[in-house]
Amino acid sequence: MSLVVSPSKVFRVAEVILEGGIAFAPTDTIYGLLANALDRRAVERLFAIRRPSGRPFLLLIPQEDWIEELGLIIGPRQRKLLSLGITLVIPKRTSVPLYLTRGRKSLAVRLPSSTAGFIRxxxxxxxxxxxxxxxxPEGLKPATSVKEGMAYFGRRVNIYVDAGKIVGKPSTIVRLIGYRSVRLVREGNVPFREVLRFLSS
Known part of the structure; x- marks a missing residue:
């Protein structure tokens, strides 16, 4: 049976994830499904229940130096964008595991903003x-509550974090071009004009 806990139970949620489980929890934007990116078995399990199409998932990172740890290529100016809490689609080196990239030449990464509370x-x-x-599930609207999440995933998710109803904007996504510029993929929580202004400052 799946557990339902409050956002105060950070250590319990972490324990489930580090044991290979999947969590339904608030991120810095909307509810998400979370699994340990370094645990191939957990990631493949999440692909099976969430995205059979095989497109790669976004990664949330604890701190900036994971960019290098993951073998991603980013310019100094582009790196500043991590502080905006937007998603960056970053070119990768060959060392990045195939189970994360699904054969793509880049990986989507976000460092949640310092005000993001639970997920940080x-x-x-x-x-x-x-x-x-x-x-x-692929093709359906994101769950805005634990009730909706349970209707989608039931016992296939190990732990649900109930932070009430969350109806937020998904993150803005930009693709890094070379070492200095970006291209908009999707506008969301941060206007693209603000991204460009920040990049040129």
Missing amino acids: DLLKVVGVPLVAPSAN
């Missing part, structure tokens, strides 16, 4: 990147 605390405790797709 969770990342600090687990100390590893988390794969973090939105909490919905």
